[in-house]
Amino acid sequence: MTALLYLLGVVIFVVAILASIGLHELGHMIPAKKFGGKVTQYMIGFGPTVWSKQVGETEYGLKAIPLGGYVKIVGMLPPGASxxxxxxxxxxxxxxxxxxxxxxxxxxxxxxxxxxxxxxELVGPDDGDRLFYKMPSWKKVVVMAGGPTVNILIAFFLFWLVFSTYGQKSLEVQPGAPVVDSVSECVIAYEDEGRECTPDDPAAPAAEAGLRPGDTITSFNGTEVTGWDQLRELIRGNADGDAVIGYLRDGEQRTGTTSTTVEARPASETDTTLREVGFLGVTPVTEVVTETGGPLYTLDQMGTMTVDTVQALATLPAKVWDVGQAIVGLEERDPNGPVSIVGGGRLAGETTAHEQIPTADKGAFLLTLIAGFNFFIGVFNFVPLLPLDGGHIASAMWEALRRGFARLRGGPDPGYVDAAKLLPVAYVVASAMLVMGVVLIIGDLVVPLRLTS
Structure with missing residues (x-):
């Protein structure tokens, strides 16, 4: 039964991604045909053709490697300036x-x-007025932006479905004076968190002070504690100074004395820069908070996702390099690092096969996973570099801009932007994408991310 559920999760994910690819290409093909362009091929996948059918002037088909797709619009490149x-x-x-x-x-x-x-070679004698490069610039932008826009719309509707029904769950510290959930036995460097304590590790200040799970911290060095954020700042600012901790245990007020330890810790929840701060060694009791919302809430969340995705794209080569390091055993794989479609399929399969995850949680995870992949694909394709859609969009916008300036100055029409001159850049970008894709796929096979990571 577990194997069947695992297979079900993989199939659902793969079919959803293939459908997304198909819809992405429709986002290009439909406006291209609407504007009079000639589309000779609509393909899902790359490599050898598995199946195809000719309908009018367009061949529709499936190819052997389901890692993308394309539509062939005739006349993408002008014949040449001379x-x-x-x-x-x-x-x-x-x-x-x-x-x-x-x-x-x-x-x-x-x-x-x-x-x-x-x-x-694909241009026929009657295709002179149907060539893509001859379209007005705004039509080129619509055609090329249609694909990634479809992916972002898919992501929006899936996120909206999840946020409006299942909600977005997060762990938050209970309000009021913090209740201790766990006490560290020893001081372990932030980079080594998760390992067991050894006799060589110094005892954690909280353990020395006698704190136990369930205690409620009420004061720190004479300052009344009203919340976890306040306590954390008091601890961090104490460096390696003495600490007198007031706490409640079974309704009885007690006091513990220790000295906080200076440790390198992230500056904040959003800033991962390590800084030397005071360390006590306690974690507070948290509770699951569910937040729901409609379209505006979804747009707000996707705005934050856009910032995160752009930042992730800027560091993608470095993240893929880290995956390569993990493949050869030089470091552990980052659980928050990038994954390929293979990794996404594995996560989908593990989720559906997990016996302790409720069905509603499984469904929400799958929808969020599919939405996340679509959102990344959409944003990634807007990067203004060939061969990505954003490269063609940038070329069309530059064409419109320089023609507009020429009209304002009363000068001659500068003509069409020759995207062919950017092909060397396109080859470099495509090669880099291929290498990164291969590394991620190998990483997802050799050192895969798992739900327990």
Whole structure:
């Protein structure tokens, strides 16, 4: 039964991601066709074609590697800035046909020339007015933004469903004077938290003071304690000074004396920078708080997610490097680090197969996991670098901007932006994405993240 539930979770996740990919590509294809563009292929996956069907001028199909998808819009690249570089012939019907000549003047020039020539091999004699690069800039933006926008909308509706029904659960310290939940037996460096105490580790100040789970801390060095945040700041500011702790145990007021220890700890819950602060060694009793909300609440939460995602993208190469280090056994894998679709599938399977997780929690986790992947895919694709959608959006916006400036100055039309000139950048970015993807997949197979991590 556990194996079947695990398989069910994996299948649900994979099918949901494939559906998201398909909807992403529809977000490109539908406006492209609406604006008169020619779409010759709509594919989910990469590699060899598993199945396809020709409907009108578009081939719809599935490919063997389900790690993405694409639509082929004819005329993404202009024929070239110089007419001398191109060859114009007349076909048997009397129509002019442009063929891009190949160049052999340098590696990058050759790459650009080959890509341009391959692009124009698909252009038919009647396609002159249907080429993507000839569309108005705003239409190009709509077409290229359609895909990632669909992913963000999927994420919004899934998050909204979870937030409005199941809610968002978090652990919060009980209000009032803090009740001790646990007392550290020894002082362990922040980087080593989770390991057992050894005889060489110094005793924690809280243990020396005689504190026990269930005690309510009422004062610290003569200051009345009314909440955990206040107590934490008092402890941190005490450095290695003496500490007189007042606490209640079974209704009896008691006092314990110790000296706090200076330890390197995160500056705050949101700032992970390690700073030397006073350390006592207690954790407060917490309670599960459920917060629900509708569309505005969801938008507010997704605004915070956007900031977090942008920050995560900025550090993604370093995070993937850490995964590589974990693969070869040089360090432990960060439980909050990135995962691939393989890792997402494993987490989905482990969640559905876990016997102690309630069904409602499983469903909420799966929906949140799928929403999170869609949100990341959407934001990632808006990065203004080719071959990502954001690269094409940036090119179209730059085209509109420079044409607007030309009109204001009364100058000649500067023409279309030639995205082909950015292909060397696209190849570098695509190579980096491929390497990072492979590292994450290997990491999810060799040192996978688990629910117990």
């Amino acid at each position: 007419a001398a570089a191109d060859e114009v012939t007349v076909d048997e019907h009397g129509n002019q046909v442009t063929r891009v000549r190949k160049s052999n003047t340098g590696m990058f020039t050759q790459l650009i020339s080959d890509a341009r020539a391959a692009e124009w």
